[in-house]
Amino acid sequence: MPPLRIAVIDNDPALLQAVEVELRSGGYQVLCLQEGTTAVEQLPVFKPQLIFLNASFPKIVGKILGERLRSVADLRQSKIVPFSAHVPGAARHAAAALDADDFLDSPCAPAAFLAKAQALLGGQVGVRFWGTRGSIAAPSAQTVRYGGNTSCVEILLPGHDELLVIDAGTGLRVLGNAKLAERKEWHGHIFISHTHWDHIQGLPFFTPWYLPGNSFTLVSTDQNELPLEKVIAGQMISAYFPVDFERLGADIAFKKLTEGDHTINRLRVETLLANHPNVTLMFKFHLAGRRIVYATDNELQWPNEKGVDPMAAHRARMVAFFRGADLLIHDAQYTDDEYRSKRGWGHSTWREALDIAIRSEVKQLVFFHHDPDHSDEMLDRISAECGEDLEKRGIKLPVCLAKEGEKVLLETSPHP
Numbered sequence: 001m002p003p004l005r006i007a008v009i010d011n012d013p014a015l016l017q018a019v020e021v022e023l024r025s026g027g028y029q030v031l032c033l034q035e036g037t038t039a040v041e042q043l044p045v046f047k048p049q050l051i052f053l054n055a056s057f058p059k060i061v062g063k064i065l066g067e068r069l070r071s072v073a074d075l076r077q078s079k080i081v082p083f084s085a086h087v088p089g090a091a092r093h094a095a096a097a098l099d100a101d102d103f104l105d106s107p108c109a110p111a112a113f114l115a116k117a118q119a120l121l122g123g124q125v126g127v128r129f130w131g132t133r134g135s136i137a138a139p140s141a142q143t144v145r146y147g148g149n150t151s152c153v154e155i156l157l158p159g160h161d162e163l164l165v166i167d168a169g170t171g172l173r174v175l176g177n178a179k180l181a182e183r184k185e186w187h188g189h190i191f192i193s194h195t196h197w198d199h200i201q202g203l204p205f206f207t208p209w210y211l212p213g214n215s216f217t218l219v220s221t222d223q224n225e226l227p228l229e230k231v232i233a234g235q236m237i238s239a240y241f242p243v244d245f246e247r248l249g250a251d252i253a254f255k256k257l258t259e260g261d262h263t264i265n266r267l268r269v270e271t272l273l274a275n276h277p278n279v280t281l282m283f284k285f286h287l288a289g290r291r292i293v294y295a296t297d298n299e300l301q302w303p304n305e306k307g308v309d310p311m312a313a314h315r316a317r318m319v320a321f322f323r324g325a326d327l328l329i330h331d332a333q334y335t336d337d338e339y340r341s342k343r344g345w346g347h348s349t350w351r352e353a354l355d356i357a358i359r360s361e362v363k364q365l366v367f368f369h370h371d372p373d374h375s376d377e378m379l380d381r382i383s384a385e386c387g388e389d390l391e392k393r394g395i396k397l398p399v400c401l402a403k404e405g406e407k408v409l410l411e412t413s414p415h416p
């Protein structure tokens with residue numbers, strides 16, 4: 001799905017730039033124009049779904065522009081929203097004159113443009129994969145396409161200026177560098193499913209947390225008798241790492257969760273324990289009306305050959321937790337053959353992940369936590385086998401394998 005397009009027409013370059021930055025953060029493609037007459041030529045090419053138009057253009061220009069825009073077939077569906085940054089009431093009057101869809105009156109900060117766009121067009125929420133690998137980083141010529149970095153996923157929530165990250169495997173290093181290329185100051189929450197190496201090893205290499213003024217909250221759970229903060233700081237003692245945890249420049253806080261329904265930084269997050277050899281949380285994020293479930297390092301463990309099924313009750317709770325999710329990101333580390341010798345290691349086969357996704361009636365499934373020994377070709381084969389299996393069974397469920405650097409975006413509905 002290509003990004004939705006928005007044009008902004010104004011003569012103030014500073015305001016145009018600020019609004020452009022804000023709208024881009026919402027995942028929109030933006031065209032800024034300074035001249036009403038040029039706009040008439042450029043808009044049919046850009047084909048915006050929404051046009052913000054300065055209401056303080058002389059009325060007649062606004063009216064002519066409005067009429068001409070509406071006479072161009074490609075733009076007849078475009079929503080037109082006059083705005084006024086300085087003159088209260090001007091946008092309301094212009095909206096009436098232009099028969100516009102809405103208006104944005106003074107004072108209108110850049111964030112108001114984003115909120116209005118989301119209200120009229122809807123938007124996108126989703127995830128970006130910075131690390132997709134399980135167990136240990138596996139960079140090689142054979143893992144270029146699906147990626148070699150370990151678990152790290154960024155939540156993409158338009159209008160949310162803080163970082164939202166799930167798991168801090170080696171992918172976190174790449175994420176941190178990319179963010180610092182944008183700006184130095186960052187605040188955010190890093191949700192950690194559990195503290196096995198492949199989920200925390202990126203933390204000491206996460207450059208934003210060496211910078212004073214930044215702040216991050218690690219959201220996770222104690223590891224049985226070991227407090228979370230002790231485990232995190234423990235991987236930075238001198239035997240393992242040259243810089244002590246105490247010397248980090250950013251403010252680091254810890255928030256501990258148990259199973260339940262939580263609100264963290266205005267975000268609703270539900271948690272359920274996974275089936276894994278230590279305490280591991282699965283997260284369900286409620287984002288703009290969409291539900292995204294992150295469930296890695298989770299052994300679904302169907303009944304054994306003798307029909308014994310000690311996981312039945314726990315698995316039923318998982319089905320209820322996953323039920324109807326818009327996106328399920330699930331551990332799919334093994335093939336059936338591999339699982340036979342790795343039962344009890346805390347991971348699922350891709351077939352098990354597929355089956356629970358079908359039973360839970362999720363709308364989209366992503367296989368995650370790829371085995372370090374699985375090459376790109378092998379993962380392609382799994383993808384093809386999965387597609388054939390679904391076709392044979394007549395099931396229409398979009399399934400893909402997580403690829404490092406790629407995003408999965410979900411459309412959100414416009415507000416009523």
Ligand SMILES: [Zn+2]
Pocket residue numbers: 134135151196198199297369
């Ligand atoms: Zn893992």
Ligand SMILES: [Zn+2]
Pocket residue numbers: 194196276297346
């Ligand atoms: Zn693990």
